[in-house]
Amino acid sequence: MSSEGAARDGKVTIRTVAEDAGVSVAAVSKVLRNAYGVSDAMREKVQESIARLGYRPSTAARGMRGRTFSIGVLLVEMRNPFLPSLMDGAKEVLREASYQAFISVGEARAAIERSLIDSMIDLQMDGVILVAPRLSGELLARYAKQIPMVVIGHHEPGAEAFDTVNSDDRTGARMAVESLIAGGREDIQMASLPRKNGEFDVYVERERGYYEAMEAAGLGDRAKVWPLREQPERPGPALTGLLDLDPLPEGIFCWSDIHAVRLLNEAKMRGIDVPGRLGIVGYDNTPAAGLPLVGLTSVDQRGEEIGRLAADVLLSRIGGRQVPEHILVTPKLVTRGSS
Amino acid sequence: MSSEGAARDGKVTIRTVAEDAGVSVAAVSKVLRNAYGVSDAMREKVQESIARLGYRPSTAARGMRGRTFSIGVLLVEMRNPFLPSLMDGAKEVLREASYQAFISVGEARAAIERSLIDSMIDLQMDGVILVAPRLSGELLARYAKQIPMVVIGHHEPGAEAFDTVNSDDRTGARMAVESLIAGGREDIQMASLPRKNGEFDVYVERERGYYEAMEAAGLGDRAKVWPLREQPERPGPALTGLLDLDPLPEGIFCWSDIHAVRLLNEAKMRGIDVPGRLGIVGYDNTPAAGLPLVGLTSVDQRGEEIGRLAADVLLSRIGGRQVPEHILVTPKLVTRGSS
Incomplete structure (x- = not known):
């Protein structure tokens, strides 16, 4: 068999x-x-x-003193539909090298993330892939001295001790906003998150891309970014409150489909003409965005490619590479009925 | 100092x-x-x-007498939106007992599942939670001699070597079909999967519940179950082909929201009157089912409760219990616009 x-x-x-x-x-x-x-x-x-x-063990396999051939993957949460694609790509590369991935979920809490990484080290895993960790760059660097590490969703191109693979979030956001501008819209606002982890978070890069696109179109003084709560169903400054704004914006760019799908649903339920009166663009190109009844324009990060590259650089770091690699993957815009 | x-x-x-x-x-x-x-x-x-x-606590220093306080969780795939709830429940219980969960994904291939369980044993994890494994009951029993094990989504109440926690899938399916019958429908068909793992799979139990409800209503001779491909987007006997049936059924019960959400989308896109001409009920009560633009009636397995119970029985088995436990959790129907 x-x-x-x-x-x-x-x-x-x-x-x-x-x-x-x-x-x-x-x-x-x-x-x-x-x-x-x-x-x-x-x-x-x-x-x-x-x-x-007819198996020919590779040099690595022959010389693998004490390796467990297991890789720890720290995810921020399980519900982001971008993550399965990322894991598909990573597992494809890891499998070919006979490594297995073990995922743990940090729930966006630094203390939990730290004890999970400690456990991965204790279990003698050979390396870790961290996805959008809450930990500071300094702390990541300290952990990277104990275990080979690649970080996804963390923009720190100056990091020395670990590698990063990211979507080019700034370019992706620019694509999204430019598509809204191309539809003749001027009053375009952005739904983002409150600052948590300094300058390294993906939505900070997406905000930069948003501002760049607005400024390039001479709309810099109309730019407005809303720091909303992460879970649209939790209490706090409301995402759907954006639909109560008077005047209603002509376009809303959401940092993630997690927000955009819900916003689009609510707008349609309220009878707002989308995209005629309001254009909406999300980020991540999740399966819900592609449902015909939803039809959300969204930025595809190319999660599989990111996962593949992350596994690649991790394996080469495990293999002994010391010079850091910081890779950006160019995303693509998937246009649907919402913009 | x-x-x-x-x-x-x-x-x-x-x-x-x-x-x-x-x-x-x-x-x-x-x-x-x-x-x-x-x-x-x-x-x-x-x-x-x-x-x-730079302190690295050894296992011994942690006072654990060989325990790693880690639990392996084998998931069949990452995309089923039922799984995050399940993990929420399991992690809640595990965290209180100072255990951490490490998830690996078997991709519904028995060979991959086996090597992942092998690795969990090699990593000296203290127990495993298997979710809807493809492995036979016999093989599971053999593994259960090597590592404490609880299995979810596998109906084998006679198993001795491991515990099971399941949604009462038969009752859940009966609820779903009865709600379609209560709407005056008679020609109710079911979208299910081809047999893979003998009698233990959840959709086999759901088929039994479907037949029971149809027979109880005197509709046994109209019962029809379609074994469709698992991934609705892959080639094979088409899910949406059910909408080409002539005559169109009055109701379709889908073994999972994975199928039902897609079917409901396609029906609405074709302008079929849902629920007037066709009622659709799914299973799993996934977030997509709850989107206002989707509005799918679905059976809620109570995934968090299943996860909590599974972690509970695993911990008591790790603690030394030998007598098997087989727990059924009663699901509930969540009624929305599609039925």
């Missing part, structure tokens, strides 16, 4: 061997390293699979 | 950290275990000292 699998994707990895032999990856690794504590039966089984599959 | 101490004997201990933070050793220990009842201020203070001193 697993040798069919090997034939199918044309690549035999340590994991393929483990599956074929019906043992764990760690067991195969032990056999490869000729480690202490491997039974003859186990060794025979693994070597048979290696021979049958 | 205490960092001098650290320099002096070259070893940073839990005591050094306590001195540096100006708190008791017991307090540091609580923070390390992520124990309940630690204030954020205390946690912050201790973690700053830990970071500053």
Whole structure:
């Protein structure tokens, strides 16, 4: 069964061997390293699979003293629909290198994030992918001395101790706002979040892109950014309060589809002509944005590509690279009925 | 002061950290275990000292006698919006007991699931929560001898080696179908999946509930179940093909909102009168079902409650319980505009 699998994707990895032999990856690794504590039966089984599959252990696999072939992924929350694409991309790369991903969720609380990263280190994971952490750049750098690290959704191109992979959020926001301007709109406002983590957060970059686009169109003095609460269903300054503004803006650019889908729903329920009276553009191109009944124009971050690149740089850092890499992925605008 | 101490004997201990933070050793220990009842201020203070001193608590120092206080969670995929609620409930219970959850995604492929469970064992996690695994009951029982296990979304009340927590899927399906019948509908069909894992899968239970409700209403001979592909966007027997049926059914019960939201969208786009001509009911009560523009009637599994109970039984099994527990949670119907 697993040798069919090997034939199918044309690549035999340590994991393929483990599956074929019906043992764990760690067991195969032990056999490869000729480690202490491997039974003859186990060794025979693994070597048979290696021979049958024609497996050639890579240098890394042969030299992997103490590696667990597991990667910790710290997500800020599970509900952001951008995250599954990101994980698809990361897992694709990790799988080829025989690594497995273990996800934990920090709930946007620094103390929880810290104890989760501590646990990943304790579990001897080989590296971590952090997605939009709340931790300061300084603290991230300190952790990066203990475990190879790549950070997504954190704009800190000067970081030395870790790598970053980001959507080019500024360019994406500019695309979104320019599309609203191209529709003849001038009074375009932005739904964003309150500052939490200094200058590194994605929505700060998106605000910069918003201002740039407004200024380039000579609309700089009309620019207005609303720092709204993150969970639209929680109490606080209300997202849908934007629809009570008098006059109603002609366009609203939302930092995320989490806000934009809800805003678009509420606008349509109130009978506001979208996009005629109000254009709405979101960010993340989530599945809900693509539902025909929703039809939200949104910026696609290309999450799979970001995930792939993040896994790539993490593996090369685990492999010994010291020079930091900071990668920006150019997003694309997906136009639908809302703008 | 205490960092001098650290320099002096070259070893940073839990005591050094306590001195540096100006708190008791017991307090540091609580923070390390992520124990309940630690204030954020205390946690912050201790973690700053830990970071500053570069303290790495060993498993032994944590006083855990070999426990890693980590739980592996195997999810079938990340996109099912039922899963975040489930994780919310599980994490609430785990956090109080100082456990952390690490999620991995098996992609509904048995070989991947096996190697992920192997890795969880290799990483010395203390227990596993499996959600809708593809593995046979026999194989699960074999793994359960190696690691404490609770399984969600797998109906096997006779299992001895592991516990199960499930939505009462049969009752939930009956509620859904009865609500369609109550609306005067007779020609009610069901969108389900092809058999994959024998008798244990949730949609098999939902099919049973569908048949029961149809038979109880004297509509048994009109019952029709369609085994459709799981991902509505992939090629294969088409979900939306149900809308091409002639005559169009009066009601369609979908095994999951994943199908129902898409079907409802397509029906509305085609101008079919929902619920007048066609009633649609889904399962899982996902956020998309609740969007005003969607408005799908759906069965709420009470995912948080399932997650809480699963974590509870896992912890008691880790604590030494041998007698299996098999728990059913009664779901509730959430009525919206589609039925």
